[in-house]
Amino acid sequence: MADDDLRRLALARVESQLDRLRAAGPAAVADLAALPPQDAQAEEGLTVTTHVNAEGERLMVLVEAWRGRRTLATGGFAMSPDGRTTTPH
Numbered sequence: 001m002a003d004d005d006l007r008r009l010a011l012a013r014v015e016s017q018l019d020r021l022r023a024a025g026p027a028a029v030a031d032l033a034a035l036p037p038q039d040a041q042a043e044e045g046l047t048v049t050t051h052v053n054a055e056g057e058r059l060m061v062l063v064e065a066w067r068g069r070r071t072l073a074t075g076g077f078a079m080s081p082d083g084r085t086t087t088p089h
Contacts, residue, residue, distance in 0.1 A: 006044060006046075006067070006072060007072050007073060009042075009043070009044060009046065009065075010046055010065035010066075010067075010072035010073035011065070011072075011073040011075075013042050013046060013048050013065045013073070014048065014063045014064070014065050014073045014074065014075045015075065017040075017048055017050060017063045018061070018063055018075050018076070018077060021050070021061055021063075021079075022077070022079075022085055025083050026059065026079055026080075026081055026082070026083050029052055029059050029061065029079055030052075030054070030059060032050065032052040033052040033053060033054045033059060035052075037049050037050065037051045038050045042065070044067070045067045045068075046065050046066070046067050046072070047065070047066055047067065048063060048064070048065050049063070049064045049065075049066070050062075050063050051063075051064075055078075057080065057081050058078045058079060058080055058081075059078070059079040060076065060078055060088075061076050061077050061078070061079060062074065062075075062076040063075050063076060076088070
């Protein structure tokens with residue numbers, strides 16, 4: 001798979017995981033804050049890692065897609081207790 005195709009796939013997997021977490025809501029995302037980063041295997045040897053940290057009342061979510069030592073895509077958001085999300089700049 002070409003590098004550009006792999007990056008597109010990695011970005012799609014990151015966006016998919018972020019969408020899933022937004023839809024899951026604050027209670028489910030808060031449960032992840034109590035756990036270490038969660039890895040999930042994807043196609044083409046990609047690993048998608050989800051990190052959730054509580055920062056005051058907000059939950060900070062970071063999702064990375066990587067293969068080997070190479071991070072190919074990242075994304076994240078902050079979730080408030082009412083479920084609203086914002087993307088930090």
